[in-house]
Each structure stands twice: as structure tokens, then as C-alpha cells.
Amino acid sequence: MSVSGAGARPEAGVSSLRWEERPEGPVLVLLDQTRLPLEEVELVCTDVPALVEAIRTLAVRGAPLLGLAGAYGVALAAARGFDVEEAAGMLERSRPTAVNLGHGVRLAVQAYRAGLRADGDGARAAAAALEAARTLHREDAGASARMARRGAELLDELLPGGGGLRILTHCNTGALVSGGEGTALAVVMEVHRAGRLRRLWVDETRPLLQGARLTAYEAARHGMPYSLLTDNAAGSLFSAGEVDAVLIGADRIAADGSTANKIGSYPLAVLAKYHKVPFVVVAPMTTVDPETPDGASIEVEQRAGHEVTDAPSLPGAGGGFAVAPPGTQAYNPAFDVTPPELITAIVTEEGVVSPVTRDALGELRTRSRSGNGMMSA
Known part of the structure; x- marks a missing residue:
């Protein structure tokens, strides 16, 4: 290399x-x-x-x-x-x-x-x-564009009134992860272009800071109004009524709608449910895995402990030093799994599933294979 x-x-x-x-x-x-x-x-x-x-x-x-x-x-x-x-x-x-x-x-x-x-x-x-x-x-580029449009339309339905939206996102889901403009962040881009983005709340996304390093980078390039927060500050935003919707991506969606995404996504779903805020997953149909029956069947990648015990090293910015005592054992799953009952909707290029159920996802997969993807409710 x-x-x-x-x-x-x-x-x-x-x-x-x-x-x-x-x-x-x-x-x-x-x-x-x-x-x-x-x-x-x-x-x-x-x-x-x-x-x-x-x-x-x-x-x-x-x-x-x-x-x-x-x-x-x-x-x-x-x-x-x-x-x-x-x-x-x-x-x-x-x-x-x-x-x-x-x-x-x-x-x-x-x-x-x-x-x-x-x-x-x-x-x-x-x-x-x-x-x-x-x-x-x-x-993938075509799917990204269709997800952006469907996601923005869904937000219009869920949050009518024409006012500016305050959207919270986690990890990075933009052009850096796609052949197009991304998944969840592509929806945010669509909202931004329509003049409806009041504020993008960017979770820092520990321990590797994909939100701070990558989502903020993309948001800045596109002139979005955005603010960065540590992951554990999200609760205070919800309690203050400062979040209108949560948009995340997915690394695997099981047949029942259980969704594996970057660690920290599940707590956001719990917060959103309690505060009655829409929690929306945006992902292409290729991320839906019918061979994985449920969330318990998703293999969650475990990453090296030093990602938690050491500060990230950035080129030209130092870092890489220990933040925990020598010998500290770390728990470092790369993902967590959000059950379908906490998910308001799953947006794909072929349609929107809401409420999220095994049958609705299966029906959408059948329609997409036949070339007749439709909104599914």
C-alpha cells in the first residue's frame, strides 16, 4: 500500500x-x-x-x-x-x-x-x-439519492408545519460511506437544500470520533448549521426539547428489523422513545439481511481495548496517549443493536417501513426484487 x-x-x-x-x-x-x-x-x-x-x-x-x-x-x-x-x-x-x-x-x-x-x-x-x-x-449512488428523497418526505409527514428541523445524528453516514451522498446524512442534505435544517446535532461518536472527525467535516463542507456534542450530552438536548428527529445509518438490519449500528445508537433510541421523538434508520436494501433472523443473531464486532484506553492520535494534532491506568481492561464493541419496537421507521431506496415488523420488511424485500418497491406501512 x-x-x-x-x-x-x-x-x-x-x-x-x-x-x-x-x-x-x-x-x-x-x-x-x-x-x-x-x-x-x-x-x-x-x-x-x-x-x-x-x-x-x-x-x-x-x-x-x-x-x-x-x-x-x-x-x-x-x-x-x-x-x-x-x-x-x-x-x-x-x-x-x-x-x-x-x-x-x-x-x-x-x-x-x-x-x-x-x-x-x-x-x-x-x-x-x-x-x-x-x-x-x-x-449505490442511485439508492442514496432515492433514500434522501424518501427520508425528507417522511420527515415532512412526521413533522409537518414547515419549520426548521433540529436533527440529531450518530457516527458518519454521508458521502464518505457511499457511492453517492450517503444514507442518513444524505437525508439531512436534502432537508438542508430545502432550507428546512435549523440545526444538525452531531454526536462525537466515541471512542474513534467518527462524528467529530467525519460528520462535522462533511457538514462544514456543505455549509450546514451544525453543533458537535459528546455522546453523553444527548440526553440533555432531548430533555430541553431541542431534538425533532434522530437519523442514523445501519451496518446490518435483521429480518425482524433489529438494527446494528455504531455503538451508542441504542441509547439514542431509548431516549427518543421516552421523549416521543422519531427515531429513523436510513439504509439501502443491501443492508437488510434476511438470513439473520433477529438482533440476538447479529455478530457484533469487538475491537481492541486501546481504542478506549488511549486517546485517538490525529496527524499533526498529537494524541495517542494513555487516558486510563496501565493494564485497564476495556469493553469495546463496535456496534449495538436497536430492537424494532424502538425504531419509528426504516427508510430504504425502495420504500419506508413503519411500523417496523418482520412482515413489513419481508414485503418490501419482495417488492424490491420484483422492481415494484413501494411505501410500506
Whole structure:
């Protein structure tokens, strides 16, 4: 893996992931999200082990983007003559909770295998895997736009009156996690463009500060009115009546609607329920996993304790020092699971499920497969 980049360029467009054909061979270029917001630096992956390391260290992250990374990773292995099946296994195991990662890997592998079966030509099979990745990329961008529109329409229904909205969000769900403008943050962008965003409340999102580093970065680039808060300050905002809606993304949605998202999402759902504030999940249909029956069946990734016991290290800003006594044991799940009864609605590109039930999600999946996605209530 090599590194290239420059200082922050807030006026430039962000490309979180792209495929490049270079004289020495194809590469996958990633925006290193661990270096944001202070530096925009790109990582150049020439093989799957480098991509797996980028996924594990969260240089590339976010459910939809992980799906794209998985698909392009398979294409990279095929184009460079590596063992595609081995590469696919490495990619799928790199982060267990995000269902999109495996989905993207399997799509590209299926295209590669079909290409081989057709005429046995490895180059054409590699091209088929790359086309599958590019198709998924285009579909994700389209899904993002449709989720943004559906989510904004839902907020208009839930919160009529035309006034400015105060929306609380957790972790990062914008262009940094998507082939388009994102999931939950894409909805916020739609509200902002309509002149209805009064305030975006950005949870810091401990321990790795994806809200502070990434969501605030995206909000600032787009001129949104936003404020940053520590995760445990959210309760005071709810009690003061300063939150109109909570919008989050998802890494896996079980068949019953249970939703795994960045750790800290479940407490927000409890707060929202108590204070009668809509709690909305925004995610593409690829995040809905019918093979996972319920929340208890979702494998939650456990991350290294040093992410909790040490302060995050940011380039040029210091950090990385211990904040707990030596030998402190840390509990550091990457995600928590919100049960469907705490979720007001799930917004997908194919429709909105509200109330969230197993039957309603199943019906939406059936409609989406038939190309007739509709609002589901």
C-alpha cells in the first residue's frame, strides 16, 4: 500500500474510493478516513491484503462503501492474477457485522466465476468482476439519492408545519460511506437544500470520533448549521426539547428489523422513545439481511481495548496517549443493536417501513426484487 495526498481541500470534491488503471497495473485508491479532518490523504492498494488492512483500521468504512470495497477488492485480485477465492475469504472476514461487505464480495465473485465458466478466459472473468463492482457503485449512488428523497418526505409527514428541523445524528453516514451522498446524512442534505435544517446535532461518536472527525467535516463542507456534542450530552438536548428527529445509518438490519449500528445508537433510541421523538434508520436494501433472523443473531464486532484506553492520535494534532491506568481492561464493541419496537421507521431506496415488523420488511424485500418497491406501512 502506498500513500499520496495533500492538505485539506474543502472546496474539492471527495472521492472515497475509485478504481484506477495505471501502467504498473490496476489499483484501488481510497481516501484515508483515519487522517480526516486535518489531512486528505489517499491510500493506493495494489493487492487485497493492503485493502483488508485499510478496512480493519477504518481507513475505509461505512456499510455501503464496504460493499463497494469488497467488490472492487475481488476485481483487483482477479485483474492482478491473485487467488480470487482466497481474496474473497480474506475480505469477508475483515469486518463481521457489516453485511454489505460480504454482499459486494459475493456479487463480484459470482461474476468472476460466471466469466470463467463461459470461456475459461481469466482476463474476461476479471473484467466481469470489475463490471459487477462498477454496477454496484452506480446502484449505490442511485439508492442514496432515492433514500434522501424518501427520508425528507417522511420527515415532512412526521413533522409537518414547515419549520426548521433540529436533527440529531450518530457516527458518519454521508458521502464518505457511499457511492453517492450517503444514507442518513444524505437525508439531512436534502432537508438542508430545502432550507428546512435549523440545526444538525452531531454526536462525537466515541471512542474513534467518527462524528467529530467525519460528520462535522462533511457538514462544514456543505455549509450546514451544525453543533458537535459528546455522546453523553444527548440526553440533555432531548430533555430541553431541542431534538425533532434522530437519523442514523445501519451496518446490518435483521429480518425482524433489529438494527446494528455504531455503538451508542441504542441509547439514542431509548431516549427518543421516552421523549416521543422519531427515531429513523436510513439504509439501502443491501443492508437488510434476511438470513439473520433477529438482533440476538447479529455478530457484533469487538475491537481492541486501546481504542478506549488511549486517546485517538490525529496527524499533526498529537494524541495517542494513555487516558486510563496501565493494564485497564476495556469493553469495546463496535456496534449495538436497536430492537424494532424502538425504531419509528426504516427508510430504504425502495420504500419506508413503519411500523417496523418482520412482515413489513419481508414485503418490501419482495417488492424490491420484483422492481415494484413501494411505501410500506
